[in-house]
Amino acid sequence: xxxxxxxxxxxxxxxxxxxxxxxxxxxxxxxxxxxxxxxxxxxxxxxxxxxxxxxxxxxxxxxxxxxxxxxxxxxxxxxxxxxxxxxxxxxxxxxxxxxxxxxxxxxxxxxxxxxxxxxxxxxxxxxxxxxxxxxxxxxxxxxxxxxxxxxxxxxxxxxxxxxxxxxxxxxxxxxxxxxxxxxxxxxxxxxxxxxxxxxxxxxxxxxxxxxxxxxxxxxxxxxxxxxxxxxxxxxxxxxxxxxxxxxxxxxxxxxxxxxxxxxxxxxxxxxxxxxxxxxxxxxxxxxxxxxxxxxxxxxxxxxxxxxxxxxxxxxxxxxxxxxxxxxxxxxxxxxxxxxxxxxxxxxxxxxxxxxxxxxxxxxxxxxxxxxxxxxxxxxxxxxxxxxxxxxxxxxxxxxxxxxxxxxxxxxxxxxxxxxxxxxxxxxxxxxxxxxxxxxxxxxxxxx
Numbered sequence: 001x002x003x004x005x006x007x008x009x010x011x012x013x014x015x016x017x018x019x020x021x022x023x024x025x026x027x028x029x030x031x032x033x034x035x036x037x038x039x040x041x042x043x044x045x046x047x048x049x050x051x052x053x054x055x056x057x058x059x060x061x062x063x064x065x066x067x068x069x070x071x072x073x074x075x076x077x078x079x080x081x082x083x084x085x086x087x088x089x090x091x092x093x094x095x096x097x098x099x100x101x102x103x104x105x106x107x108x109x110x111x112x113x114x115x116x117x118x119x120x121x122x123x124x125x126x127x128x129x130x131x132x133x134x135x136x137x138x139x140x141x142x143x144x145x146x147x148x149x150x151x152x153x154x155x156x157x158x159x160x161x162x163x164x165x166x167x168x169x170x171x172x173x174x175x176x177x178x179x180x181x182x183x184x185x186x187x188x189x190x191x192x193x194x195x196x197x198x199x200x201x202x203x204x205x206x207x208x209x210x211x212x213x214x215x216x217x218x219x220x221x222x223x224x225x226x227x228x229x230x231x232x233x234x235x236x237x238x239x240x241x242x243x244x245x246x247x248x249x250x251x252x253x254x255x256x257x258x259x260x261x262x263x264x265x266x267x268x269x270x271x272x273x274x275x276x277x278x279x280x281x282x283x284x285x286x287x288x289x290x291x292x293x294x295x296x297x298x299x300x301x302x303x304x305x306x307x308x309x310x311x312x313x314x315x316x317x318x319x320x321x322x323x324x325x326x327x328x329x330x331x332x333x334x335x336x337x338x339x340x341x342x343x344x345x346x347x348x349x350x351x352x353x354x355x356x357x358x359x360x361x362x363x364x365x366x367x368x369x370x371x372x373x374x375x376x377x378x379x380x381x382x383x384x385x386x387x388x389x390x391x392x393x394x395x396x397x398x399x400x401x402x403x404x405x406x407x408x409x410x411x412x413x414x415x416x417x418x419x420x421x422x423x424x425x426x427x428x429x430x431x432x433x434x435x436x437x438x439x440x441x442x443x444x445x446x447x
Contacts, residue, residue: 010094014411017177032177034199041270054442059164087194087214087319089209089210089211089320090195090198091198091211092210092211092319092320099201100126107331108145108211109202109207109211109371110140110141110345111194111197111213111328112213112215113138113194113213113215115189133189134189135185135189136186138155138185138186139153139155140152140207140209143333144376146338147225147334148334148338148385149342150334150341150342150343151372151377152285152343152344153345154278154344154347156185156274156278158274159347159357159359160185160357160359161183161188161200161204161359162180162181162203163191163192163196163393164180165177166191166195166199169196177191179379183199192405198212204360205367206368206372210318211318211321212317213321216312219313220259221256223307224254224256224260224261225255225256225310227291227295227297227303227307228293230253230254230259231254232252232283233251233283233394233439234247234250234252234377234442234444235249235392235443236329238265238268238444240261240266242265243261246392247256249275258403260278262284262339263284264277264373265280267445270445270446271389271445278346279390279391279432279433280438281345282344282346285436286344290436290439292385295340308425316317337435340436341439342435343434343435344433344436345377345379346432346433347360348363348364348431349361350430360429363427363431365420366428369421369429370423371420373422378427379426379427379431380429383431384426384432386429390432390443391440392441393440394440
């Protein structure tokens, strides 16, 4: 869902008043320079076996989804975890012979992607005319080997990346697709499919990604309804006619389509860019995690079934995730984790010289190093508040103590995986985000 056609970056369904280019990442015709982005039927199976597999799927998918699925706007791929078409990742072979995926050497990396392809019902625009199949939401979920911490890293959709050579989804056994340089990350799904997105993120961060999934538009709305609403903090009135959301200041309980609007809005929050939207999504995701843990959802079979039913109808998983043993291992890895050890991180970027995109900063090397070393990412508590696209601290709570100073020495200037030593203490202030334990408030876009 993109509108890199002038003005700040945002979803294609948000119809902008200015002229538009035909697709995200493709400049408009003519000499005008681009304006800066703001930013078959299944065989019958034994009933008990199917039930056991479904139960395992329910537990694990909800556990993963409780961390990151709520940030997504994507499209129609699955109906259940045991009969849906699957995605295939080249790195799945590393799972062979692994007795417990939840305790893999170096931790487990799960890729979550949201596509902007429109639902067939036309509720978000003509699915034939307004979809470019772009991965406008790209997240890497890292679960540590000892289950002591989780990192959810969001990659800005307008971030320039290097794309490795990828198998052609239309002809997997034929000639591979060529490697690309300096392209926006949200164009990779359209170019080379889900596996190519995983390869790109893996090359960028230096970690191996063996599992992942894609989520539909309606998955967010259904999930919010299944948990009985998600309470988010709104610092001041939010108004966005593009997504149709209007929220008064204060704590707001979001459910159904209102939750989806909250996650899709960019015009109404922060600096109006995709960076502001990511910060806003982190407010929702952390609130969802607190709700799941406070309500004991991950230990309640009835609630798990209700949530999984909503999620599985709107999500496609990689083939390794269809294995019930794998699913249960992942669920066990995250169900009791300390919320203060779940970090939602925005991959650090800065605008390019012409303001048409963003690119990783030196601090990205530190994020990469922490992921590679299976080390917790510690955020400066003031970083997100001070960022123009960030969220605000909850005024009703005391500010958390500042962590020890970190260091940015020895970082890779390109942000790509390298020999950068893992960081100690808090990362530099251009690495923003929050933990799941923090209550932060969505700030309105005054423009």
